[in-house]
Amino acid sequence: MMVLAEVDIISSLTWLGSVALRKPTVVYLKTFLVGIGGSMVAMLLWITCALFLPIYLPFLISRVTGTGGVGAAYIRSGSVLVAALIGFVIGAAWEMRRLRLI
Numbered sequence: 623m624m625v626l627a628e629v630d631i632i633s634s635l636t637w638l639g640s641v642a643l644r645k646p647t648v649v650y651l652k653t654f655l656v657g658i659g660g661s662m663v664a665m666l667l668w669i670t671c672a673l674f675l676p677i678y679l680p681f682l683i684s685r686v687t688g689t690g691g692v693g694a695a696y697i698r699s700g701s702v703l704v705a706a707l708i709g710f711v712i713g714a715a716w717e718m719r720r721l722r723l724i
Contacts, residue, residue: 654719660713661706668705673697 676695684690 649718649721652721653714656717657710657714660716661710664705664709664712669697672701673720716719 655691673695677693
């Protein structure tokens with residue numbers, strides 16, 4: 623009986639030790655890096671959708687239909703920053719949820 627009690631105590635201490643080894647600064651650093659990656663992906667998607675598609679889509683349609691087409695587009699820095707902020711929040715929340723901090 624005494625041996626079983628010691629094994630249970632040791633196994634519970636090992637489990638507590640593995641939880642205690644998860645340092646909060648590393649978790650927050652990982653979350654920050656994933657958030658930065660999410661913001662980069664969101665910015666690239668926004669620039670692709672807001673700049674390149676309005677310019678090249680009329681040219682592609684004009685080639686298919688055989689008529690002339692002109693396209694123009696511009697991006698202000700505010701819209702790119704909003705896309706980056708949204709991407710950062712989504713990426714960081716996803717990583718924190720994955721690490722079960724939320």
